[in-house]
Amino acid sequence: MSRSGPILTLLAGMVTTAALASLSLAELPPPPSGGTTSASVRDPAAEAQDPAPTPTGSASEEDPAAEPRDPAPTPTGSASAAAPAAAVVRADYATRVRGSRGLLAISVRGGKAIAYFCDGRTEAWFQGTATGGILTLDGFGGAGVSAELADGRAIGELSIGDQRWDFTAPTVRRPSGLYRATAQVRGAKLVAGWIYLPDGSRVGAVTLDGALIAAEIPEPGQATVIKGAVITPEDVDAFMGEL
Structure with a gap:
């Protein structure tokens, strides 16, 4: 018999042994799953989303890189909440x-x-x-x-x-925005308010002792004559403290 015969026989025996070992490991029953709370238990939902192939090698060995990592802890206190809107001054x-x-x-x-x-x-x-x-x-x-x-x-x-x-x-900038005027006209209190928009839209109302009266709307911030009295509109900074 040639020397190649024993070598081939030996190789065939090794292949057969390896195949049997692999088969026996693949046929091992899965570990029990009831009642465990271990952090090492895999999440089936997370694994279903993982397209990575199963690592090769012994079925009893687990690849640490394939293990799902614990998520980073959620910061406590105000840092975990959405930042509040900045105060408008x-x-x-x-x-x-x-x-x-x-x-x-x-x-x-x-x-x-x-x-x-x-x-x-x-x-x-x-x-x-x-x-x-x-x-x-x-x-x-x-x-x-x-x-x-x-x-x-x-x-x-x-x-x-x-x-x-x-x-x-x-937000709007002057001359747009809010104006107001107050005055005494023939012993009655006059109060006027005007709003101006950047597109030229404007509106206003004037009351005399609480009763609405007709009056023209002046240009923003310009004086006007109402019931014979000169009325000067004031911007917000001038009358804010009066309300």
């Missing part, structure tokens, strides 16, 4: 209120805020606070304005009586 907003015929102006100075709604026949003044980016204003008879101040806009709701309107008011 000084800003003026104005817009047309859709669904109504009126305009709305809002001004914030520090933590104090005021607003004015007017459609030429109906007007309402509001005052309140602006804290942490949240605006809360109250008016006469339960009227109110609530809004969130962020990204250069005031987004919220205006309510007067049974009517409610949503609004989005961008």
Whole structure:
């Protein structure tokens, strides 16, 4: 017999032994699964999403790289919550209120805020606070304005009586915005309010002892004559403290 015969026989025996070992390992029953809370237990849902092939080698060995890693712990305290909106210290907003015929102006100075709604026949003044980016204003008879101040806009709701309107008011710069004037005319108290938008839209109302009277709308910040008296509009910084 040639020398190659014993060598081939030996190799065939080794292959057969390896195949049997592999077969016996593959046929081992799975480990019991009931009642365990071990962190090493795999999540079937997570494994179903993992397209990586199963590592080769002994079935009793586990590849540490293939083991799912514990997720990073969620930070506690305020760091895990969304950052609050930055406080608005000084800003003026104005817009047309859709669904109504009126305009709305809002001004914030520090933590104090005021607003004015007017459609030429109906007007309402509001005052309140602006804290942490949240605006809360109250008016006469339960009227109110609530809004969130962020990204250069005031987004919220205006309510007067049974009517409610949503609004989005961008910031505006002078000469746009809110103006007001007060005066004594023949012993009666005159109060006027005006709102101007950047596109030229404007509205105003004038009351004399609480009764609405007809009056022209002046150019922003310019004096006007009402009932024979010269009335000079004031911007928000001049009358904020009076409300």
